[in-house]
Amino acid sequence: LHAMNTVVAQLQRRFQDYLVSLYQQGFLDNQFTELRKLQDEGTPDFVAEVVSLFFDDCSKLINSMSRSLERPENVDFKQVDSGVHQLKGSSSSVGARRVKNVCISFKECCDVQNREGCLRCLQQVDYEYKMLKTKLQDLFNLEQQIVQAGGAIPQVNIN
Amino acid sequence: MGMATESQFHVLAVDDSLVDRKMIERLLQKSSCQVTTVDSGSKALEFLGLRESNESNDPNAPSSLPVTHQEIEINLIITDYCMPGMTGYDLLKRVKESAAFRSIPVVIMSSENVPARISRCLEEGAEEFFLKPVKLADLTKLKPHMMKTKLKKQSEKPSKEDNAVLKHEIRKEEEPSAIEILPLHQDVEQEPMLSNSKRKAMEEVISTDRSRPKYNDITTLV
Numbered sequence: 001l002h003a004m005n006t007v008v009a010q011l012q013r014r015f016q017d018y019l020v021s022l023y024q025q026g027f028l029d030n031q032f033t034e035l036r037k038l039q040d041e042g043t044p045d046f047v048a049e050v051v052s053l054f055f056d057d058c059s060k061l062i063n064s065m066s067r068s069l070e071r072p073e074n075v076d077f078k079q080v081d082s083g084v085h086q087l088k089g090s091s092s093s094v095g096a097r098r099v100k101n102v103c104i105s106f107k108e109c110c111d112v113q114n115r116e117g118c119l120r121c122l123q124q125v126d127y128e129y130k131m132l133k134t135k136l137q138d139l140f141n142l143e144q145q146i147v148q149a150g151g152a153i154p155q156v157n158i159n
Numbered sequence: 160m161g162m163a164t165e166s167q168f169h170v171l172a173v174d175d176s177l178v179d180r181k182m183i184e185r186l187l188q189k190s191s192c193q194v195t196t197v198d199s200g201s202k203a204l205e206f207l208g209l210r211e212s213n214e215s216n217d218p219n220a221p222s223s224l225p226v227t228h229q230e231i232e233i234n235l236i237i238t239d240y241c242m243p244g245m246t247g248y249d250l251l252k253r254v255k256e257s258a259a260f261r262s263i264p265v266v267i268m269s270s271e272n273v274p275a276r277i278s279r280c281l282e283e284g285a286e287e288f289f290l291k292p293v294k295l296a297d298l299t300k301l302k303p304h305m306m307k308t309k310l311k312k313q314s315e316k317p318s319k320e321d322n323a324v325l326k327h328e329i330r331k332e333e334e335p336s337a338i339e340i341l342p343l344h345q346d347v348e349q350e351p352m353l354s355n356s357k358r359k360a361m362e363e364v365i366s367t368d369r370s371r372p373k374y375n376d377i378t379t380l381v
Contacts, residue, residue, distance in 0.1 A: 031292050034292070034294050034295065035182075037189075037295060038182075038185045038186065038189055038295070040189075043185070046185060049181070050178060050181050050182065053177055053178050053181060054178050057176075057177070057178060085241070086176065088270070089176055089178075089179065089270045089291065090176055090178040090179065092270060092291065092292050093176075093178050093179055093182055093291065093292045094178065094182075
């Protein structure tokens with residue numbers, strides 16, 4: 001039993017360190033903390049569900065914006081702007097800091113109808129959301145290991 | 160009419176973003192509210208029982224919505240500002256123009272900090288303006304507004320011939336005032352749902368003080 005407790009403690013420590021590193025590296029901001037507050041014993045999958053919806057959103061919006069930007073002679077900047085607005089909103093809601101920051105630059109390129117700039121931002125936002133998706137999947141895996149070992153998910157305070 | 164959930168507030172949340180709908184739903188549940196979410200202003204009106212003046216065929220309209228709005232008691236509407244079709248502002252106007260629903264407090268949420276937009280919404284009767292992303296702490300501002308609708312409904316109940324019951328009803332009406340959740344500077348009388356607490360939403364953005372109810376003075380805020 002003592003050995004199991006040590007395993008749980010180790011897993012909890014790994015989880016905590018990993019989560020803190022995601023904040024420190026700028027992947028996540030305070031809003032992700034707010035998101036975690038909304039999860040409890042009754043809703044243990046809430047965070048995973050919401051971020052999953054967010055990543056689906058990213059994929060869908062990036063695809064449609066890509067189509068709008070495709071032909072240089074016929075770019076629908078209004079559609080792109082709408083997509084960026086939605087992406088900025090949802091990334092902000094879940095605490096996806098890097099994705100949100102790219103959206104800010106993206107909007108600026110859109111405002112001045114800079115197609116090249118938009119394409120660069122589109123590529124960057126695609127990279128960032130996929131990177132975050134991988135990171136969070138690792139985080140959720142660590143979480144699951146803790147639960148399977150019979151431990152509790154630590155409340156991590158980010159200062 | 161069953162009032163078993165009398166102690167729980169029912170909030171109608173409107174947002175076209177699925178992510179944000181999930182968020183606001185959970186935020187409200189965590190604040191002990193019953194929640195109904197819809198993805199558009201027109202669906203919100205349908206849910207309330209109001210029909211749009213130029214109602215068109217809506218293939219997405221759920222057929223299972225109740226016909227009589229009296230069965231549904233909504234204590235607060237919280238809506239996103241930027242939505243395709245009917246904006247949150249349009250919805251606010253429709254609610255405030257409706258005799259049946261104008262007493263329902265409306266809160267606007269927006270990801271954009273535009274003072275002119277905020278003041279326009281408050282002028283139209285919105286109780287609060289929340290900047291997104293909305294946090295749990297923001298929702299504590301909602302209780303006073305929802306409590307007012309409860310008070311109003313209880314005082315509007317027909318008084319019974321029995322004095323004892325009448326006394327009980329008066330006590331029920333007085334009780335909530337003793338609860339500390341009502342800020343001291345708020346009026347508890349039966350008047351339009353205006354409060355000075357909405358200033359807090361403004362103070363987050365601009366420092367202009369707004370202390371007069373809108374019907375007495377038209378203050379232009381920039």
